[in-house]
Amino acid sequence: MxxxxxxxxxxxxxxxxxxxxxxxxxxxxxxxxxxxxxxxxxxxxxxxxxxxxxxxxxxxxxxxxxxxxxxxxxxxxxxxxxxxxxxLPRTSALVRKASGEERPQLLAANVDVVFIVTAPDGDFNLPRLERLLTLVADSGAAPVIVLNKSDLSDDVAGMTGEITTIAPGVPVHAIGARSGDGIAEIEQYFAGNRTVGLIGSSGVGKSTLTNQFLGRAAQATQEVRAHDSRGRHTTTHRQLFLRPHGGSIIDTPGMRGVERWLPGNDSGGNFDDIQTLALECKFSNCRHEAEPKCAVRAAVARGELDAERVAGYVQRARETKSSAR
Ligand SMILES: Nc1nc2c(ncn2[C@@H]2O[C@H](COP(=O)(O)OP(=O)(O)O)[C@@H](O)[C@H]2O)c(=O)[nH]1
Ligand SMILES: [Mg+2]
Ligand SMILES: [Zn+2]
Incomplete structure (x- = not known):
């Protein structure tokens, strides 16, 4: 390797x-x-x-x-x-609000592409897909929607069409992770040793897909409870796997609730403008201090943002961090 x-x-x-x-x-x-x-x-x-x-x-x-x-x-x-x-500086960061806590939780760093995985058996939910798309849009990675278990639906084309209406321009692939159907088509995303992250509810087949990509049973998969088709959380840790032919994959435990995290959510002050600008910084873990291509400092330099407010925002974020530990 x-x-x-x-x-x-x-x-x-x-x-x-x-x-x-x-x-x-x-x-x-x-x-x-x-x-x-x-x-x-x-x-x-x-x-x-x-x-x-x-x-x-x-x-x-x-x-x-x-x-x-x-x-x-x-x-x-x-x-x-x-x-x-x-x-080291991140090219992307997939972050959500930790459930029940006012703090950000890092799901995966330096992912080039995120597969948002869904399935027809009970998981299919357009508002949830939209929330996941927002999470990916904030991260700096490229979104791809993967409709898994297409063997369980007799209207794959209809579902794909519905997805396209909420996600114009986002590639959608209908696959079957268990049989391997359509896997070759989505393996292209690993080209150039790219890192792909998998997100989606428990039971949609993320670990089955991971095993297909790796060509071995690296991750345990779970039988879905029949009555509500929800998976139990077999995958308990986020883990990165290197593929035999290059590129890597990050499998994540399923996510029940997905809430977007905006830095400063917990600050008590209103820093919406700074938070929005921070999404444009080159590095997603930018501290707006000396990092290159920092959109926040650039706005200060242009006179569009008050330097003292930015200092207050950075200070508040620091305090929040120490109290969260
Ligand atoms: N019918 C069908 N079942 C699948 C497919 N892919 C995965 N499954 C099943 O879905 C269940 C949950 O899979 P798992 O990979 O553990 O889901 P995860 O929680 O997202 O990691 C397992 O019983 C898999 O065998 C598929 O393409 N078709
Ligand atoms: Mg899993
Ligand atoms: Zn910055």
Whole structure:
């Protein structure tokens, strides 16, 4: 395997040079556990913890490392442990509001494409699809809608048409993950070692699809309860898998409720204008400090936004982060 297959690029390597000179090595977070992360590097996969300094520097919890993040690691000599010294700038971040809590939750970082998976057996719901589309639009990744279990519907064309009315311009693919029907057609999205994230309700077939893409039973799948066709949560952790021929896939546990997170939701102040601008920043974890292509600082520079309000917003986000931990 090469690190490129995991999505590492020449551009990222060039940005990393100064860190490499300081003895750090690049890695990608492939698994998230209570006390540690699994991180893949060019050579091996290892366990790593974030440094306290990194935890303190994060403005909010979703700035901390999560599945899909590229990170700078320091390998300790001797005991084989590693520390995450830095979360590298993200090209995209799939974030939702944590259920029942006023904080953002990172679902996946640096995903190029998100498959919004739905199925005809009870899950099919256009308003829910619209909410998921908004989540993907906020993330910076490209949306693709996957109508799975097309073997269970006798009107696939009708359903595809309905989806198209709420999602003009978004590709829609009707597939059957269990039989493998239509899989070849959607494998094109992994070309160029891209990362695909899967979201959608429990039981729609995300893990079955993951296994098809990997050519092995990496993820456990669940029989759906017959009476309401809802799946139980077999997939409990977000995890990133490298495909044998390059590209990677992030499977997520099913999501009952999906609420959009706007930074500053919890601030008490009204920062709608800043939040909207922040969606245009080059990096989705932009702190609006020294990051390149920051839309918030650009607006301040143009005189369209008050610098002190921005400072207040950044400060408020910091405080929220520390109280959330
Ligand atoms: N009929 C049918 N069932 C499928 C298909 N894909 C997956 N399933 C079934 O749907 C159930 C839930 O699948 P799973 O992959 O665990 O869903 P997840 O919760 O989204 O990860 C399992 O019983 C699968 O066998 C399909 O294309 N057709
Ligand atoms: Mg699953
Ligand atoms: Zn910014």
């Amino acid at each position: 090469t690190f490129e297959a995991l999505g590492w690029s020449g551009e990222r390597q060039a940005d990393f040079a100064v860190r490499a000179a300081a003895g750090l090595i690049p890695g990608r977070v492939v698994g998230e556990h209570r006390s540690h992360f699994r991180v893949a590097t060019e050579a091996i996969e290892l366990s790593a913890e974030m440094t306290g300094r990194l935890r303190n520097a994060a403005v909010q919890r979703s700035d901390l490392a999560g599945v899909g993040d590229f990170v700078a690691l320091r390998l300790a000599t001797g005991d084989g442990s590693a520390s995450i010294e830095e979360v």
